[in-house]
Amino acid sequence: MVAKQKILIVDDDENIAELISLYLVKECFDTEIVTTGIDALERFQTYQPNLILLDIMLPGMDGYEVCQEIRKSSNVPIIMLSAKGEVFDKVLGLKIGADDYIIKPFDSNELVARVRAVLRRFQPVTQTTAADSSHSGDFVEYSNLIINLTNYTVTYCNKNIEMPPKELELFYFLASNPNQVFTREQLLDKIWGYDYIGDTRTVDVHIKRLREKLPNSSENNWNITTVWGIGYKFEVKN
Secondary structure, eight states, X not given: OOOOOEEEEEOSOHHHHHHHHHHHHHTTOEEEEEOSHXXXXXXXXXXXXXXXXXXXXXXXXXXXHHHHHHHTTOOOOEEEEESOOOHHHHHHHHHTTOSEEEESSOOHHHHHHHHHHHHHHOOOOOOOOHHHHHSSSSEEEETTEEEETTTTEEEETTEEOOOOHHHHHHHHHHHTSTTOOEEHHHHIIIIIOTTOOOOXXXXXXXXXXXXXXXOOOTTOSEXXXXXXXXXXXXXXXX
């Protein structure tokens, strides 16, 4: 029997939380509900969810703070929930490590679809050695770097680098098309989908996070390069 995937719902509006739980249980997910940021951090450790639905406006510790705390130790997918619809709020959520952002009120079908989409992209694997886990399936390899899309792993200088699904997919796409320039709109369409309701700055945020995790090295023959006025490319030097 396949174990149900577990969703931790964090929302101080119990009516909304119960409604979300009802939608997800109907789709054969297991759910837990907490109403504060502190409770979310505690329950996260014991429940060990496959995904977190995290409201931003929480009493005491807000959703942004909860997301930052979880990202210090875990790469578990996080979808932010909020009535806030400003671009700044979306970018901030993505910048601190969220994988998606849903604005209230939302359609139940959209919620379930986004949960399933994020879970499909996130596939934790059992680590053996860097070489064993990285050299199978769909992968690209450059000096000091292996990006494996099959098991969602990145190895840089023989170390595993933790990345949320969207970061890794963006990195893999660029590296799979070396020296080809892509506009922000093209990358948004390729990685997030044509129906993604977001801003092209989402791409900038993810590129910035990639660069922070992959410092330049004179030993590398590659780099993520900004093409001013156009977009980005994965530049490879011969």
